[in-house]
Amino acid sequence: MAPVVASPRLSAGARQTGVEEEVRRLVARELHDRVAQTLTGMLVDVENFKSEQVSWQDVVQQLDVIQSSTRQVLASIRQLLHDLRGEEPLDGTFVDAVKTLLVRFEAKSGIRAEIEITEGWPRALTPQASLNLYRIIEEALSNIRMHSGAKSVRIVLGPHAENELGIVVEDDGRGVDTDPSRPVGMGTIGMRERAMFLGGHIRVESEDGRGTLVRAMFPKDLLVFKPDVVLMDIKMPNVDGIEATRQILEAVPGIKVLILTTFETDSQVIQALKAGASGYVLKDSSAAAIVSSIVAVMSGEKVMASAVANRVLDMLTGTATPKEFYDGLTNREIEILKLLASGMANKQIAYRLKISEKTVRNHVSNMYEKLGIYDRSQAVLYAVKKGLVEV
DSSP: OOOOOOOTTSOHHHHHHHHHHHHHHHHHHHHIIIIIHHHHHHHHHHHHHHTSOOOHHHHHHHHHHHHHHHHHHHHHHHHHHHHTTOOOOOSSOHHHHHHHHHHHHHHHHOOEEEEEEOTTOOSOBOHHHHHHHHHHHHHHHHHIIIIIOOSEEEEEEEEEETTEEEEEEEEOSSOOOOOTTSOOOHHHHHHHHHHHHTTOEEEEEEOTTSOEEEEEEEEGGGTBOOOSEEEEOSOOSSSOHHHHHHHHHHHOTTOEEEEEEOGGGGGGHHHHHHTTOSEEEETTSOHHHHHHHHHHHHTTOOEEOHHHHHHHHHHHHTSSOGGGGGTTOOHHHHHHHHHHHTTOOHHHHHHHHTSOHHHHHHHHHHHHHHHTOOSHHHHHHHHHHTTSSOO
């Protein structure tokens, strides 16, 4: 449930009364959303079933449905009792949870359900946003099942404007009366309260016989999960830490990225910093040192482990070779790699460096062995990744 906030300017008695009223209102909403809706649906199903000519097998199947719904009501009540102590976040991502909800809805109602996720919908939402948006969709689907007579429903998630995100739930049912003077049901009130909690609003559009469209709009900044600092490793599957840093900073420029990795990967420290990382800390640092680095990065400072900083300075000032920074390659091998990556053949490299072509081949062979690669294209990719050449 939404948090209950009491103003410190109110007297203790007034605060207590206000809190009690708020709790009663929220409990009423939750009982409607989770219990009353299911029970109402059960009554509708039973009433419709009584008017049908059915066989004993049909009766048994209907009893199974009622039994399942009863279990659902009991589970909802237990969940509500738990939620009075605070709602748990959804399992998995918001989109996955909605897809699962639609599968259950379609199986139970027989109404075809589909979801469309347009470009620009965020990959991650805050836990509060995920839960409340989910409940809004859940209530809209419940209304469709019980009141619309629809054959299909479509949900669209996507950006509405530059700084807004929208959710649309549209059905092809009989439509509803949108007269503002008409009494509003508890379900609709609950949807609007959840929308207001997220700084948004809900609009219902409908015409008799032409279905209903529920449109909910929210400020993007209040829904999207935006960490202050990302702790990034270098060696990761699929996308390495350097490329991940580039992508994160391109998507959300204000986020700070702090590289937290082992000393063996410090050959890529310069590339990580070029990618926009705000610091480079070793995993074997003390907890206090890591926390201090996070605080410093959040304050806009640049941080680097002293051991790595010394080696970078030695490399930049020419007092140490860059051998450690390029996986054991010698200066000559790095020089040949640059030329190779620029498109030169072995004969051209030999002419440029005034060495024999056989010597070039030997250097290339040694370089491949050190890097664990097998052909020129992999060597070019390594050179680009290390910043030895630009594309």
